[in-house]
């Protein structure tokens with residue numbers, strides 16, 4: 204090893220009780236759900252949250268909303284939903300408890316664990332529902348889902364009648380969807396309170412509501428382990444909605460204030476201590492530092508001391524460190540166990556994400572390379588060492604420029620979450636690849652996503668959920684007015700809103716899709732153009748960031764291989780060619796390797812395509828409509844949704860965006876790179892080191908004019 208990283212103990216590392224835990228039986232796999240649940244019970248009872256069980260149930264009964272703050276690993280996510288289930292909050296299965304997670308992988312993996320602890324098969328009493336994947340049934344009483352999924356449910360069930368309790372987990376992350384949910388749930392809770400009061404009972408579950416005398420409601424008794432009876436309001440159709448906001452940060456007062464002074468419960472202490480180390484000096488190259496730290500941990504500690512989880516900024520980082528580790532692993536002494544490198548990032552298909560949860564084979568140490576997808580809620584068995592590069596990719600949005608995706612330092616709260624992935628089954632270690640002084644400089648929490656992202660989908664969702672004045676919506680942290688107005692204007696241009704700002708029939712239709720409204724508009728246009736099949740294929744293809752592999756040392760070979768799919772019209776049709784060839788080759792592994800096709804990515808494409816086809820069929824859209832060889836029709840459909848993403852060729856050979864007068868660069872990986880066409884349209888503008896058009900295709904300026912005459916009619920007269 205050429206260089207060593209010097210770490211020093213942060214001193215604050217030893218947190219928590221350090222209680223020992225028996226691992227007995229943990230490895231035994233059994234299909235006997237009850238036996239497994241009994242086996243896990245002692246572990247559950249050792250979690251810090253267990254001692255707060257009665258207090259939590261009592262407070263939830265008494266108050267419509269409760270905020271719970273618990274350190275990482277205290278047992279919030281897995282235990283609190285079960286306590287409510289055991290205490291009758293689902294009224295013997297008539298209603299359900301929803302637990303939202305910001306990330307899909309957390310929703311599925313936590314559901315799996317909780318099903319085991321409850322003693323049921325996944326999808327029965329405990330299940331999960333995430334976009335494009337539903338593992339639940341009408342028997343499911345504890346449903347883990349993404350926050351986005353619950354938002355979509357509000358469209359079809361505006362009062363969320365099927366739920367008596369909604370638990371918002373990891374609320375401190377303040378994702379876009381969590382923030383919208385906070386506002387919508389507060390509203391639903393008030394409306395249900397009014398309805399419940401009108402029908403003469405509380406009915407939110409077995410409770411003694413704060414405004415009521417204990418026991419004074421229409422319901423009868425309840426026991427801790429058994430369900431209570433329900434109130435008359437339930438018989439009338441809807442009971443009160445309990446909301447539980449769970450957060451890992453101490454800044455819970457804001458949540459409490461937002462819910463009118465909801466009580467805050469603190470659950471102290473994580474289960475096992477985590478010793479934190481910082482680098483002695485700043486690291487100029489965090490990828491190199493991450494690579495060296497992994498090797499250092501691997502060679503200096505026995506592999507039996509646990510697997511390693513490394514937090515990096517994004518997929519490219521992960522692939523670079525994967526490569527570096529692959530090269531170094533070849534030179535490890537033979538006595539040192541092998542390294543098994545497992546990446547996990549959002550665009551990785553679910554089946555491959557699941558690999559990180561599988562135990563490493565004997566004499567092998569697992570190294571998981573992750574983005575912040577693995578930062579919250581996850582317990583990855585075997586992990587004892589966490590390496591934290593201290594960075595993540597942060598999405599930003601400026602209506603004039605487009606989206607940006609920049610590598611930024613994380614917040615202290617993220618750093619604590621990352622460290623928290625270590626001490627979950629035994630004492631752990633966290634190696635921060637930055638100095639203690641740098642840590643002190645980090646912001647306490649990240650800026651809520653709603654303040655820094657594109658809001659078109661948010662505005663459509665709010666409108667479709669009955670919020671007439673989006674600008675007045677009770678956000679916990681209102682987004683910039685400028686961004687909201689921009690979103691409303693965009694919806695107007697897409698014809699989702701009319702002149703009065705009311706949702707149109709088309710807007711309601713578009714809101715059915717879990718897609719950016721521009722895509723749903725394209726799908727809409729494809730019906731009349733008779734090319735729905737091609738459009739769905741391309742929309743699915745655009746859901747993956749990199750369809751091709753471009754290894755740094757084989758750039759030319761990769762580019763050469765991609766030529767086979769190139770369309771002179773640009774990336775949209777190139778991708779379509781790729782999908783057709785992939786299907787013709789039956790997704791063959793060798794074929795993908797030969798053509799530098801990202802097999803992981805293509806599987807994800809097929810997944811999305813299948814789900815979109817299903818959704819379209821449900822909406823009576825004929826998904827078999829195909830335009831044959833008239834592929835111009837396909838491009839014109841895309842312009843129906845992306846007329847705002849167009850740029851015209853300038854005399855100096857550059858492209859200038861139509862709606863922001865920005866200079867736009869065609870990405871070097873694009874099939875239009877180096878070509879000069881009169882106009883282009885693109886899927887997205889992304890600012891990295893400069894403004895790049897992601898997925899660009901050629902457009903006739905006349906098509907642009909016809910796609911949005913109000914905005915770009917002038918181009919028609921300028922066209923030759």
Ligand SMILES: Nc1ncnc2c1ncn2[C@@H]1O[C@H](COP(=O)(O)OP(=O)(O)OP(=O)(O)O)[C@@H](O)[C@H]1O
Pocket residue numbers: 250273274275276277278279280281282316451474579580581582584623626627628
């Ligand atoms: N899949 C699993 N395999 C083994 N142990 C698990 C698993 N899931 C949870 N646990 C155990 O339960 C503990 C509590 O997990 P839980 O996710 O409920 O904590 P939490 O308080 O929500 O933490 P965080 O906010 O960090 O997610 C873990 O520390 C671990 O000991």
